[in-house]
Amino acid sequence: MPVRLGVGLLCWVWPTLLWAQAPTLPDEEEEEEPSAPSLPDQAPEYESVDDRLARVEAELAQAEVTRPAPSPITFSGYLDFGFFVPFGDGAGIVQDFGDRTLARVRPDDAGRFAWVFLGDILGTTVNSRGEAADLGPEPGIDRFDSINSRGAMGFVLNEANLVLDAGLGTRARATLGVNVVPRTGVEFSLGDFIELDLAQLEVIVSEELPTSFFVGKVEPVIGVEYKRRKSNTRFGITPSLLARYTIGPQLGLKARTKLLDGWVILAAAVTNQSATQEQFHFAEELDSNDGKTGSARLALRIPLEQLFPEFFAGGLELAGDVLVGAQDRALDSEGLFHLVGFDFEYQGVDLALRGQFLTGGSPGRAADRAYSLDLVAAGYAELELMLTPIFGVMARADFRNAWVTLGDSRAYLTKTWRVTGGLRASINRHLTVKAEYLRNFEYRELPAFDNDIFTSSLVMSY
Ligand SMILES: [Ca+2]
Ligand SMILES: [Ca+2]
Numbered sequence: 001m002p003v004r005l006g007v008g009l010l011c012w013v014w015p016t017l018l019w020a021q022a023p024t025l026p027d028e029e030e031e032e033e034p035s036a037p038s039l040p041d042q043a044p045e046y047e048s049v050d051d052r053l054a055r056v057e058a059e060l061a062q063a064e065v066t067r068p069a070p071s072p073i074t075f076s077g078y079l080d081f082g083f084f085v086p087f088g089d090g091a092g093i094v095q096d097f098g099d100r101t102l103a104r105v106r107p108d109d110a111g112r113f114a115w116v117f118l119g120d121i122l123g124t125t126v127n128s129r130g131e132a133a134d135l136g137p138e139p140g141i142d143r144f145d146s147i148n149s150r151g152a153m154g155f156v157l158n159e160a161n162l163v164l165d166a167g168l169g170t171r172a173r174a175t176l177g178v179n180v181v182p183r184t185g186v187e188f189s190l191g192d193f194i195e196l197d198l199a200q201l202e203v204i205v206s207e208e209l210p211t212s213f214f215v216g217k218v219e220p221v222i223g224v225e226y227k228r229r230k231s232n233t234r235f236g237i238t239p240s241l242l243a244r245y246t247i248g249p250q251l252g253l254k255a256r257t258k259l260l261d262g263w264v265i266l267a268a269a270v271t272n273q274s275a276t277q278e279q280f281h282f283a284e285e286l287d288s289n290d291g292k293t294g295s296a297r298l299a300l301r302i303p304l305e306q307l308f309p310e311f312f313a314g315g316l317e318l319a320g321d322v323l324v325g326a327q328d329r330a331l332d333s334e335g336l337f338h339l340v341g342f343d344f345e346y347q348g349v350d351l352a353l354r355g356q357f358l359t360g361g362s363p364g365r366a367a368d369r370a371y372s373l374d375l376v377a378a379g380y381a382e383l384e385l386m387l388t389p390i391f392g393v394m395a396r397a398d399f400r401n402a403w404v405t406l407g408d409s410r411a412y413l414t415k416t417w418r419v420t421g422g423l424r425a426s427i428n429r430h431l432t433v434k435a436e437y438l439r440n441f442e443y444r445e446l447p448a449f450d451n452d453i454f455t456s457s458l459v460m461s462y
């Protein structure tokens with residue numbers, strides 16, 4: 001039972017991790033030549049060949065035990081420093097005073113809510129964390145507006161990231177990812193916070209049929225954007241308009257396997273919560289209901305690089321995604337949060353093309369402060385191209401059509417589409433500079449307002 005093994009291992013892995021000197025089996029690649037134990041100069045003459053062999057073997061084994069193990073722990077991470085310019089007041093939403101727009105677009109809903117907002121609350125993203133330049137008007141609610149620029153341009157240390165990787169023998173690996181996020185203090189507090197981004201144990205169950213189990217705070221399985229959710233792996237800077245549903249780390253178990261000679265990739269997870277980013281309406285870390293969330297991605301991987309090596313340098317994945325479980329924050333498991341969609345990804349050497357489409361919903365429950373969601377549709381497609389080994393460009397188009405409410409108090413009508421253009425310079429493996437312009441458009445039935453963003457980022461990896 002690999003899962004039980006994983007759970008059991010986890011209990012002692014974390015303390016061990018912190019104990020850097022803990023002896024663990026070294027990886028075979030890293031193994032240094034053991035210093036051969038010297039044969040004793042004066043072997044007793046009566047020693048038989050068998051005895052002698054046994055003694056040498058014992059000495060070899062002793063040398064193996066006493067040899068200091070090479071450290072299986074590696075540190076890596078990055079500093080992500082940015083500068084952004086909001087056009088407008090930095091907010092992705094405006095208030096719909098008197099329900100003037102709502103009365104036209106959703107006449108049945110006009111007059112139902114105390115506050116109605118138009119636009120996308122996370123549309124004015126300034127960094128890879130997905131933080132908005134400003135959360136905008138917030139009557140009737142106390143929110144953590146982490147950037148809170150109120151329209152000002154400014155520098156921001158997006159995050160200082162530290163990843164600790166520990167090889168636990170040849171078949172297991174523990175990973176710990178931490179972000180330190182300095183933000184403005186309020187009322188004598190410092191405002192800075194530390195975020196445990198990832199804490200997982202990966203156990204490789206089988207090499208022949210490549211299968212891994214993960215346990216802990218793990219990356220989600222749906223879509224493709226989670227693979228490049230961090231600023232040192234993302235080609236551009238900002239996440240897509242649907243990333244909020246797919247890139248939030250989850251607490252639970254995950255498995256991934258490759259079948260049919262790598263043509264089929266199956267990943268599935270059982271977790272406390274949805275894969276929503278914690279800063280968005282639909283997320284919670286520790287569960288408030290017994291219902292667990294199941295998610296899965298089934299992909300067909302066409303090895304274009306092998307079939308047509310003269311044209312392609314990578315494979316094409318076409319996948320279906322599904323996520324369903326008790327809605328987060330609700331105190332029981334009756335209402336279900338669900339997402340279904342598909343994604344695609346071609347990852348070559350200089351060229352990458354990827355995208356995703358999602359639809360879904362959640363009934364919500366005001367008494368438990370669970371927001372309701374009608375995600376009519378959201379999607380994006382992104383093209384990334386390295387023009388030289390140093391300079392690259394990216395272009396992305398995305399949209400989000402959604403209706404989010406909380407009882408009779410708040411409603412968010414989002415009908416947004418966006419075009420993003422970006423530049424990238426990978427100076428060397430420690431230094432990358434990126435710049436991006438986000439042009440946010442409102443659908444025709446919504447009033448247009450200023451919510452474009454210019455942002456840039458200097459990623460210093462170590
Ligand atoms: Ca604000
Ligand atoms: Ca948390």
Ligand SMILES: [Ca+2]
Pocket residue numbers: 271272273287288289290291292293325326327328
């Ligand atoms: Ca749950």
Ligand SMILES: [Ca+2]
Pocket residue numbers: 440441442448449450451452
């Ligand atoms: Ca606009």
